[in-house]
Amino acid sequence: MSFDERTRLLIGDEGVDRLAGARILVFGLGGVGGYVCEALARAGVGALDIVDNDEIDETNINRQIIATRDTIGREKIRVMMNRIRSINPNCKLTGYDCFYLPDDDSAGLFDFSNFDYVVDAIDTVAAKVDIIARCKDAGTPVISAMGTGNKMDAGRFQIADISKTSVCPLARVMRKELRDRGITDVKVLFSKEEPVKTGQRTPGSISYVPPVAGLLMAGQVIRDILNEKH
Structure with a gap:
């Protein structure tokens, strides 16, 4: 029995093939992004491009899936790629050991039109806005994580359009930045x-x-790909 047999029972051959044919770009491998990658790999996504320039620190152990005593000091990008290979060896992996900034050389590394979906799980507002803007220009679906720090109730998370967000301080800043750029219809996760x-x-x-x-977030990406609703 293959590793995706239980998935196939749920979404059928067509669904498995659709996920296997998808290429997804994930920015950030922290507490949120690491679990995005984990779920996408286990669902059988065929190609993952992952971006992070950080090393694993002891303070990451409380929440990041790749952080253990054995991985402290190692590059997150390498540890995550090795983990994905051990889960789904058929997944085509591309790693970018860089910190994404709009006016940096890193911005030129990505052709957003080449991806079926983009996941933003980073913290820097300027970079988040730029990623969303580039996805909009390319016609590529994107989902962006708002703030998850200083929270205790995971049941209060919602996925909605940025215009429908409330309470979250980061979402408030992002609403203004996107509104100033005339960018609308942005899917986000917020609390x-x-x-x-x-x-x-x-x-x-x-x-x-x-x-x-x-x-x-990973669940939303998977459902959107399966349903072709972006």
Whole structure:
């Protein structure tokens, strides 16, 4: 029995073939993006391009799927690629060890029209807006993660158009930036939970919240590809 046999029972041969033929670009391999990649690989997505320039740190262990005592100090991109290969050896992998910025050489590495879907799981507002704008120009579906830090209730996550978001401070900033650029119809994941006030600049996190966000985003991507509704 192949690794995708249970998936095939649920979505049929056509669905499995559709996922195997999909190429998805994921920005960020942290608490959210790592679980996006995990779910896409286990679902049988045929090609993943992943982007991150960070190394695994001890502080990542509480929430990031690739972070263990054994992987501290290693490049996230390499650890994730090895993990995906061990899950789905048929997945075509391309890794980019870079920090994406709009006016940097990194922006020229990607032809967004080559992808069936783009996932934004990074934190930098300028980069998030630029990724969304480039996807819109290319006609490529994109989903963007809003804030998952300082949250305790993973059941408050929703996926909606950016115009329907509320409560989330990052979503408020993104609404303005996208509105100023005239960009509409952007699918995002956000939380309606008020952030916990920690008194620290660095956001707090807990084991189950970012992973739930990542799995919800991956699920949305998979359903959209299967249903061809973008």
